[in-house]
Amino acid sequence: xxxxxxxxxxxxxxxxxxxxxxxxxxxxxxxxxxxxxxxxxxxxxxxxxxxxxxxxxxxxxxxxxxxxxxxxxxxxxxxxxxxxxxxxxxxxxxxxxxxxxxxxxxxxxxxxxxxxxxxxxxxxxxxxxxxxxxxxxxxxxxxxxxxxxxxxxxxxxxxxxxxxxxxxxxxxxxxxxxxxxxxxxxxxxxxxxxxxxxxxxxxxxxxxxxxxxxxxxxxxxxxxxxxxxxxxxxxxxxxxxxxxxxxxxxxxxxxxxxxxxxxxxxxxxxxxxxxxxxxxxxxxxxxxxxxxxxxxxxxxxxxxxxxxxxxxxxxxxxxx
Numbered sequence: 340x341x342x343x344x345x346x347x348x349x350x351x352x353x354x355x356x357x358x359x360x361x362x363x364x365x366x367x368x369x370x371x372x373x374x375x376x377x378x379x380x381x382x383x384x385x386x387x388x389x390x391x392x393x394x395x396x397x398x399x400x401x402x403x404x405x406x407x408x409x410x411x412x413x414x415x416x417x418x419x420x421x422x423x424x425x426x427x428x429x430x431x432x433x434x435x436x437x438x439x440x441x442x443x444x445x446x447x448x449x450x451x452x453x454x455x456x457x458x459x460x461x462x463x464x465x466x467x468x469x470x471x472x473x474x475x476x477x478x479x480x481x482x483x484x485x486x487x488x489x490x491x492x493x494x495x496x497x498x499x500x501x502x503x504x505x506x507x508x509x510x511x512x513x514x515x516x517x518x519x520x521x522x523x524x525x526x527x528x529x530x531x532x533x534x535x536x537x538x539x540x541x542x543x544x545x546x547x548x549x550x551x552x553x554x555x556x557x558x559x560x561x562x563x564x565x566x567x568x569x570x571x572x573x574x575x576x577x578x579x580x581x582x583x584x585x586x587x588x589x590x591x592x593x594x595x596x597x598x599x600x601x602x603x604x605x606x607x608x609x610x611x612x613x614x615x616x617x618x619x620x621x622x623x624x625x626x627x628x629x630x631x632x633x634x635x636x637x638x639x640x641x642x643x644x645x646x647x648x649x650x651x652x653x654x655x656x657x658x659x
Contacts, residue, residue, distance in 0.1 A: 404463070404464040404465070405461045405462060405463055405464060406461065406462050406463075406464050407443060407459055407460070407461050408436060408440075408459065408460045408461075408462075409457070409458065409459060409460065409496050410433050410434070410435060410442065410458040410459065410460050410475065410496060411433045411434045411435075411436075411472075411496070412431055412432070412433040412458060412495045412496040412497070412498040413432055413433045413434065413498070414431075414432050414433070414498065415429055415430070415431055415432075415493055415495050415498055415499070415500040416429070416430040416432070416500075417429055417430075417493065417500055417501075417502045418430065419502060423510060424483070424484050424485075424508045424509065424510055425483060425504060425508050426480070426483070427480075427481045427483045427502060428478050428479070428480055428481070429454075429456065429478070429479045429481060429493050429495070429500075430476060430477075430478050430479075431456065431458060431476070431477050431478075431479060431495050432474070432475065432476040433458070433474070433475060433496075433498075434472040434473065434474055434475070435460055435472070435473040435474075435475060436460060436462065436472075437462070437468040437469060437470050437471060437472075437473075438468045438469035438470070438471050438473065439462045439463060439466040439467075439468035439469075440460045440461070440462040440468070440473065441460065441461055441462070442458070442459075442460060442461075442475055442477070443458075443459035443460050443461040444457075444459050445457070445458050445459070445477060445479060447479060447481065447482075449482075452489060452490065452491045452492060453491070453492045453493075453494055454481055454491065454492070454493045454494065455494050456479055456493060456494065456495040456496070457495075457496065458477070458495060458496055479495075481493070483504065483508055484508060484509075485508060485509055486504055486507070486508045487504070487507050487508075488504050488505060488506045488507050488508075489503070489504060490502075490503050491503075491504065523608035523609070523610065523611070524608060525606065525608045525614065527568070527571065529608075529614070529644070529649070530567070530568070530571055530606060531571040531573070532648060532649050533606060533614055533616050533642060533649060533651075534567060534571055534572060534573065534603070534606070534616075535573040536640075536642070536649060536651055537603075537616045537618050537640055537651070538572075538573070538575060538578075538580075538618075539575065540638075540640065540651070540653065541601070541618055541620075541638070542560065542575060542578050543575055543576065543577075543578065546638065546653060547601075547618060547620050547636065547637065547638055548620060548635075548636025548637065548638065548656055548657065548658035549599070549620050549634050549635055549636050549658060550620075552599060552634055552635075553599045553601075553620055559579040559580070559581045560578065560579065560580055560581065560600070560601060561580075561581045561583055561588060561591070561598065561600035561601070561623075562580045562581065562582055562583075562600065562601045562602075563583065563584070563585055563588060563600060563601065563602040563603070564582050564583065564584055565584070565585050565602055565603070566602075566603045566604065566605070566606065567603050567606065569582045583600075588600055588623050589623060589626070591623075592623040592624060592625045592626075592628075593625045593626055593627075596625055596628075597622055597623065597624045597625055597628050597630060597632070598622070598623060599620055599621065599622055599623075599634075599635060600620075600621065600622075600623055601618060601619065601620055602618070602619045602621060603616065603617070603618055603619075604617045604618070604619050604637070605617035605639075611644075612643060612644040612645075613641070613642070613643060613644070614641075614642040614644070614649070615639060615640070615641055615642070616639070616640045616642065616651070617637065617638070617639045617640075618637055618638060618640075619635075619636075619637035620635050620636050620637055621635045621637070622634070622635055634658075635658070636656065636657050636658035637656070637657055638653050638655060638656040638657075639653070639654050639655035639656075640652065640653050640654065641654045
């Protein structure tokens, strides 16, 4: 009976030992949690292993890093402000790269008669952006003070446009006499009104010297388009005006003989509300004419602009 119990105890101990040993050689076994295969706990992972471990992550991008580029410029519109010295503004329009791109810095440099305007863009380096064009329009003030008269070019990211300075862009100094005095201009509406009023005084009121001789030998009155736009000449009651260029007037005299005609020798703005107009009644002689004339004449009118329009009076008159 004791021998049976001893055999049973030995068999139990043998089974326990076998159950506790996982591999031959007596080494404990470890299982990879991803693959379910045994692995060696002392084995290091090679950096050349293409299979990443479960906890591997990409390095985070620097949130402050930006990419700088150039804007796509489509057009340049030049605005010349009515002042003296002249001021030039360039309105630059175009497109940005995508939904994340914003306008960066705008710098202007001048080389000779060319202004180079660089329009830059910026966007976050790692941003995921919508692929759509976003428009922009920016006004750039050019430093044109002191520039000499001439033609100048604006180059904005390769797109160009030009403007002209009619005179040196330096204000006139009345004490020293240096610089250019600003040139005053009349609007087409003001010019048309001054032409109308002057012709009315000359032909309807018959105030121009030698009016009788002007109309004695011709049914129509020739008016030169020199110094005036023909489109601004009005119709006058009872007066037929024939508008001709100086060359056409000379050709007519060569064909039909010498005749008197009218010519605006001056239409000048003296200020925003003052103007002077001179109208001549003079002869056009044929190229083969031997006649010298002591007739003809003209007058000068000084005009003032009021709330209701221009008012003028004859300040000079002459007759040959």
